[in-house]
Amino acid sequence: MKEFEFYNPTKILFGKGREKEIGNVLKSYGVKKVLFVYGQGSIKEIGLYNKVVESLKDAQIEFVEHPGVKPNPVLSHTREGIDKAKKENVDAVLAVGGGSVLDEGKTIAAGVKVEGDIWDYFKDHNKVIKDALPIFTILTLAATGSEMNGYAVITNEETLEKLSIASEVIYPKVSILNPELTFSVSKQYQAYAAVDTIAHVIEWYFTCNICPNISNRLVESIVKTVMETTEKILENPYDYKVRAEFMWAATLALNGITRLGYGGGIYVNHMIAHSLGALYDLPHGACLSIVIPAWMWWYKDKNTGQFKRFAREIFSKENAEEGIKALKSWFAKIGAPVSLQDENIPSSDIEKIANHVCETTAKTWGLDSVYTPEKLKEVLYLTLRSNIL
Ligand code: NZQ
Ligand code: ZN
Numbered sequence: 001m002k003e004f005e006f007y008n009p010t011k012i013l014f015g016k017g018r019e020k021e022i023g024n025v026l027k028s029y030g031v032k033k034v035l036f037v038y039g040q041g042s043i044k045e046i047g048l049y050n051k052v053v054e055s056l057k058d059a060q061i062e063f064v065e066h067p068g069v070k071p072n073p074v075l076s077h078t079r080e081g082i083d084k085a086k087k088e089n090v091d092a093v094l095a096v097g098g099g100s101v102l103d104e105g106k107t108i109a110a111g112v113k114v115e116g117d118i119w120d121y122f123k124d125h126n127k128v129i130k131d132a133l134p135i136f137t138i139l140t141l142a143a144t145g146s147e148m149n150g151y152a153v154i155t156n157e158e159t160l161e162k163l164s165i166a167s168e169v170i171y172p173k174v175s176i177l178n179p180e181l182t183f184s185v186s187k188q189y190q191a192y193a194a195v196d197t198i199a200h201v202i203e204w205y206f207t208c209n210i211c212p213n214i215s216n217r218l219v220e221s222i223v224k225t226v227m228e229t230t231e232k233i234l235e236n237p238y239d240y241k242v243r244a245e246f247m248w249a250a251t252l253a254l255n256g257i258t259r260l261g262y263g264g265g266i267y268v269n270h271m272i273a274h275s276l277g278a279l280y281d282l283p284h285g286a287c288l289s290i291v292i293p294a295w296m297w298w299y300k301d302k303n304t305g306q307f308k309r310f311a312r313e314i315f316s317k318e319n320a321e322e323g324i325k326a327l328k329s330w331f332a333k334i335g336a337p338v339s340l341q342d343e344n345i346p347s348s349d350i351e352k353i354a355n356h357v358c359e360t361t362a363k364t365w366g367l368d369s370v371y372t373p374e375k376l377k378e379v380l381y382l383t384l385r386s387n388i389l
Helices: 018-028 048-058 075-088 099-111 119-123 187-207 213-235 240-253 268-280 284-302 304-315 320-333 347-359 373-381
Strands: 011-014 033-038 062-066 092-097 135-139 151-156 161-166 174-177
Touching (some): 018 092, 062 075, 099 135, 099 151, 119 161, 151 268, 161 268, 174 240, 187 213, 187 268, 187 320, 213 240, 213 304, 268 284, 284 304, 284 373, 347 373
Parallel strands (some): 033 062, 033 092, 092 135
Antiparallel strands (some): 151 161
């Protein structure tokens, strides 16, 4: 085991109907006026908006709405939210939706408090975010883990950069997880959610140089749970038991627990995927399902033991190559894209994408000297339908 420090202050309220508690939760934290952040309409369609408003009114919490967060949330709309929060003098942020809504809510909460422009903190990870408004969330799409972590990802739509911040002060104070609220998530987004959750745990599993069994087994448990529950959800979206297991798996996958004790891990597939998200505005999970099998093929000989173990434990296969092929087939089976062509991205764009990765996320994460454009091109060529496995 590598030595580690672990900190996660988010309180989780998990179970049926718990969204009705939001007003009293805010009251118990002394909140009087909240910025209510949500997306493009799904919370109204599933009747959640009315429940939240009723609960806020019952608890006499004032609220100002900030609707319209788009998937792959953008900087201009986030800045509007920061201006609104300052002008209205709110004392907390309530984000109700999927990862995009939560990330924009977290960024607004930090943006109100930081000195200067919030985007500077995405560009330069040496700049530390030291304060933020308290954040509360009600999750409607289980995928990103944003409900129980200190990350947020935003796209600057002018410069086409998709970057992240990380800070202890943007962990939500409380996140409400009612699996019933995810019944309406489309099959397509469920597939993306499955890919994202698997990505969150396998990134460190494959790039570790210290790879403890306890951590490996946690990862394998999450991958198996995600595969099993996703297949059932795609057949019957209204099964509480499987939605609940999937939801908790997604939270565990990126709340810090599964990577404890690993040495040497990096989120390299996310690094590449963020460029596809920035350049083509594709859903995050779709970017990952294109990148992951290709990167695994490219990297497999650098950590043979972990790749063999994955093939054996997850797919009962003999060798690394068969394990990668099986994962790729499973992504395709659930309806996630597995090549650039599946999303109509021409092979002539590969050079542009490689340079973009290197100049954006790789640079901010200090990985641009390891993942050079040449190496990234090698990975990206493996994402072409004709070149893979
Ligand atoms: O806009 P609304 O109406 O809310 O609709 C959303 C959106 O169209 C819809 N949706 C959400 N809950 C629903 C629902 N539709 C029906 N029923 C429900 N219950 O689903 C669509 C996608 O939502 P979005 O929030 O974009 O999806 P997701 O949760 O996958 O979030 C993706 C964003 O999170 C970032 C990604 O990069 C991407 O920008 N990530 C955040 C991370 C973090 N903070 O830790 C880590 C991840 O690796 C990821 O990068
Ligand atoms: Zn992700």
